[in-house]
Amino acid sequence: MKTALVIAGGGAKGAFAAGAVTYLYEAYGRDGWFDIVGGTSTGALITPFAALLGDPSLAGEALSDLERFYTTVTTRDILDRRSIFTLLFKPDALNGNAPLKRLLDAHITAGRFAYLNGPRAPETYVVYTNYRTGREVFVSPREPGIDPAGFRRALLASCSVPVYMESTRIRGDVCYDGGVSEILPLRRAVSLGAERILSVRLDPAVPADDAGPLERIDQVLVRTFSIMLNAGLASDIERTRLINDAVLAKDDLRAAFADDPAALGKIDRALERRPDLFGGHRRLVELDLDIYPDTPLTGDALVFEPAVMKRWFREGYEKARERVTRSPFRDY
Numbered sequence: 001m002k003t004a005l006v007i008a009g010g011g012a013k014g015a016f017a018a019g020a021v022t023y024l025y026e027a028y029g030r031d032g033w034f035d036i037v038g039g040t041s042t043g044a045l046i047t048p049f050a051a052l053l054g055d056p057s058l059a060g061e062a063l064s065d066l067e068r069f070y071t072t073v074t075t076r077d078i079l080d081r082r083s084i085f086t087l088l089f090k091p092d093a094l095n096g097n098a099p100l101k102r103l104l105d106a107h108i109t110a111g112r113f114a115y116l117n118g119p120r121a122p123e124t125y126v127v128y129t130n131y132r133t134g135r136e137v138f139v140s141p142r143e144p145g146i147d148p149a150g151f152r153r154a155l156l157a158s159c160s161v162p163v164y165m166e167s168t169r170i171r172g173d174v175c176y177d178g179g180v181s182e183i184l185p186l187r188r189a190v191s192l193g194a195e196r197i198l199s200v201r202l203d204p205a206v207p208a209d210d211a212g213p214l215e216r217i218d219q220v221l222v223r224t225f226s227i228m229l230n231a232g233l234a235s236d237i238e239r240t241r242l243i244n245d246a247v248l249a250k251d252d253l254r255a256a257f258a259d260d261p262a263a264l265g266k267i268d269r270a271l272e273r274r275p276d277l278f279g280g281h282r283r284l285v286e287l288d289l290d291i292y293p294d295t296p297l298t299g300d301a302l303v304f305e306p307a308v309m310k311r312w313f314r315e316g317y318e319k320a321r322e323r324v325t326r327s328p329f330r331d332y
Contacts, residue, residue, distance in 0.1 A: 001286070003328050004194035005034040005050055006186050009041025009159070009179035010202030011301030015070040015309035017046055017200040019316030020291045022063060024198075024324065025053050032329035036123045036192050038138075040178035040185050043200070044126035044158035045069075048108060048141075048151075051116055051124040058115060065107060071313050075304045077103065079165065093166040097156065104152045113148040116141035123192050127178035127185045128157035131167070136181035138188055164302055186240040186287075197240075198289035198328050200316075202301075205292060244287050291316070291323050 005024075007017050025033075033054040039047040049069075052062035080096035090096075115121050125140045139146065139154035157168035157175035167174045178185070189197055214220055250271055257263045297312055 001195040001331055002035045002193050004036035004038070004189035004192070004197045006037075006184060006189050006197060006199045007039035007043030007046050007050070008184040008199070008201045008203075009039070009043050009177065010297075011042055011159075011161070012304045012309055013202035013297045013301045013312060014042030014046055015312040016202055016293060016297060016316035016319075017043060017291075018049075018066050018070040019313035019318075020200050020320035021046065021050050021053075021316075022067060022313075023317045023320035024328070025059065025063065027321070027324070028327040028329060029053065029059070031327040034122050034198075034328075036125075036189050036194050038125040038127070038185050038188055039158075040127050040183055041159045041161075042202075043184075044128075044155050044178060047124060047126055048112065048116060048155075051122045052112060054122050055115055055120065058112070067313065069103070069107070071310045072306050073103070073304050073309075074306060075302075078304055090166070093163060095165050097160060097165050097168075100159070101152075101156060104155055108148060108152050108155065110148050113141060113151060116151075117146075125185070125188055125192075126154055126158045127182055127188070128154055128160075128168070128170075128175050129178055129180040130170075131174045131176055133173075134181075136178060136185075137170075137175070138185070161302065184237065186237070187243075190240060190243055196286040196289065196328060198324070199237075199287075199291070200320075201290065201292035202297065203292065204295060241287060289324060289328060291320050293319065 005021070007014075007021075010017075034050070037047050037051040039045075039050075046066065049062050049066040052058045076099065078097070078100045080098050082090065082093070082095055116124050121141075123140065123142070125138050127136050127138050129135070130137050137154075139151065141151050153168055153170055157170060158178040160166065160168050160176050162176045162180065165176075167176055169175070184199060184201060186197060186199065253267055254264060257267060293315060297315075298308070
């Protein structure tokens with residue numbers, strides 16, 4: 001089966017996903033690796049590390065860097081807190097993102113990009129939101145004209161939380177967090193031909209109803225993003241399940257009329273009118289390999305504390321062990 005790994009956004013909670021990816025490789029990497037890897041926001045940051053695991057010669061260093069990235073960085077390693085004076089001249093965001101730019105420069109090197117750009121790597125994609133058009137933009141290292149700097153800009157845009165972080169300019173357009181438009185970018189994996197999708201979410205299946213204190217602007221802002229992300233996540237999952245159901249229904253219908261060529265031809269012509277659901281060679285058959293925490297990890301995913309993220313990393317590792325009990329890279 002053509003397999004895909006799709007990772008949701010969630011700031012510092014990406015440590016949970018990093019732990020899950022580490023377990024998947026240690027437990028099942030000997031059987032192969034994902035054909036497609038994609039993510040949004042912090043999931044986009046994890047995506048190139050996860051894709052590098054497709055090459056045994058790069059895997060050890062990639063795993064080490066992934067764990068270090070999500071267990072040792074602090075908020076100051078990600079953001080520059082803007083002073084009141086700076087905000088008078090740059091009032092678009094509370095924080096600058098120069099430290100994160102430096103981290104991306106250090107980790108998304110020309111050598112690593114060359115692998116991601118090549119035919120042996122998984123099909124890799126990240127998503128950000130173009131605020132001029134209001135639409136999501138998917139970027140792959142294999143795109144014509146994309147270079148390491150362009151891919152790093154896409155990664156930076158994908159995890160730039162509006163208001164909290166400054167925007168990223170791409171071809172003159174203001175661009176922000178991919179989670180604004182698609183928090184768990186499953187549809188792209190489907191369009192790339194994924195037959196089995198393993199997703200990593202950073203929030204429980206049922207969102208928490210305890211918002212905590214809402215007395216300051218930052219608390220209200222964090223809660224606002226939490227509500228938006230939970231709603232978007234539910235929509236992303238449900239939309240992909242509908243596509244999955246439609247594809248399976250198409251197969252059942254064709255099988256029922258397999259001995260009636262005339263009827264089968266009419267069915268195929270009717271289904272071809274909805275290529276968004278039934279067309280092409282889509283064969284998504286498994287969408288239940290889903291890893292997520294049992295309880296909320298934090299109410300503020302924009303605070304990076306190494307001691308806390310180490311715990312989340314271990315939780316993700318153990319939850320992947322619990323949820324994925326057989327190799328995603330074998331047919332059963």
